[in-house]
Amino acid sequence: MMPNLSLSQAKASLLSVVRRGPREVLWTPANVNLGNLLYYWLNAHLHQAKGEPRFALETEKSKLWQEAFPKLFEELVISRSELRLTDRRIEQHPLQHFGLNYTGAELDAFIAEMLLGTPTQFASELARINPPADLTINIRRGDYYSVPRWRGDYSFDVVEYVRVAVAAAQATGEITSILLVSDDLEWCHTKLGWLTDIAPVSEPPAGATVLHQLALLAASPRLILTNSTFGYWGGYIADVLRASAQHKAQGTWAPAFHSRAFPGNLANQLSDRWNVIEQIPGGWDG
Template structure:
């Protein structure tokens, strides 16, 4: 099967927000309209035992991990029908960091028309996975990595018993209006409230901030230094060192980012970590609602063991409106 040309970062975001050229938007809409009918028709001939998950173009590491976890748990439930995640541009660093993911990944050159496939994002961690399944994936596929364990060892001197690690997402959450309207929380207000709640349980020895915009954090979260020493430094190990810092911590404050959530899942799989998160992950401006798990106020990617941080004035962290 011939692989399509990789998307640039600009094309990836444009496709997600619907700002790509009109012919592309019409093609995407046409495909989405026909997909249910096409899927039913193709299912009559796609009968191989393998099931291949296909990620959206907008997906990156945090989202891919949900799909790799789904493929892993599928195999545990039905070993005779192995599941895979189709390889996509940008996955290779993750596979190199966590070699066990290679076995769960379908190379594009081996992907055929006749293989069963599935799409969507299984990120409702309390409903898409049975108890213990996510931890089993983490232990077998992530914590088994010698490369990642090396990162854990490297960060250990700066992550102590009462260290608080903060994961701050910026980037396109704030630079792209469409994405900002859905995900852009009041970061400063949220961090202040989360720290206030956390201080009722522990006296921080130091803060370690991981972010895609450390300079912004240094300028806007400087108040943390009034409580304890704080580090905004970006380590030489890149994003996997950031992930290791979260995984090694017992106290975490996360913004609404899947990368951060995985830091929380791994930390809780390793120890009794306390994880603070905003009480919202995504806002739907059209429906004017927070996107949550079915029949629940819990955001889909939030573990039930996470501590939800509510706005002190009962406002929505994204819109600023009173709820």
């Protein structure tokens, strides 16, 4: 054993010498879901596009998406059984900063090639949505509000925000139909019933999968997001579809706020193509 080092320290020191091969593996956290996973896969893709062999480690949660995005798993994701002793483990989190961790062009290229470029379950879900709602509103509730720790970080006055965002969307033209996509539709029925005064309101079919919900966001010509990485990816994909003229381009609205755990509470994931709601009555902490 090396002098003055514990066994674990000595092992780590030896591994740091061994793990100097050409291949890098992003150490994907085991507890993150699709919205966060996509940022790790994006990072691996942009490094590979530069000729740098970087991959993302497969997790039990990421395996759920292998059939939906097979090309992505063929090229960007490796399992633990495929790890090499010489692979460099890269622990970088959360890799979500638009304009810092990736550019708009890199984001578009990843979406076009890995999410839309080949026949996939996701492409099939998109094809089923015809016509899309005039305005889709994505409301993230779940553990953001049910778990005290996350509520302290992520909660804000969603009702007041939706009022402001809907008014901004109305300024671009009459709203003829609204679709609510949420992990808590009961809360939406209770708190957002006033939306029916603006236009007929619908929701996804019973039992709609997460993949189908993502497709609903991506297909919408006008989209209002809350502070959700899942929602952000719906907006990113919508940008690509609108640019290809598959859907009429009208706009995406998102809150400037993401989390009190982020510098300045700011949502640094927001695309520079989106309309940002900078403030709401009473403030984000109101």
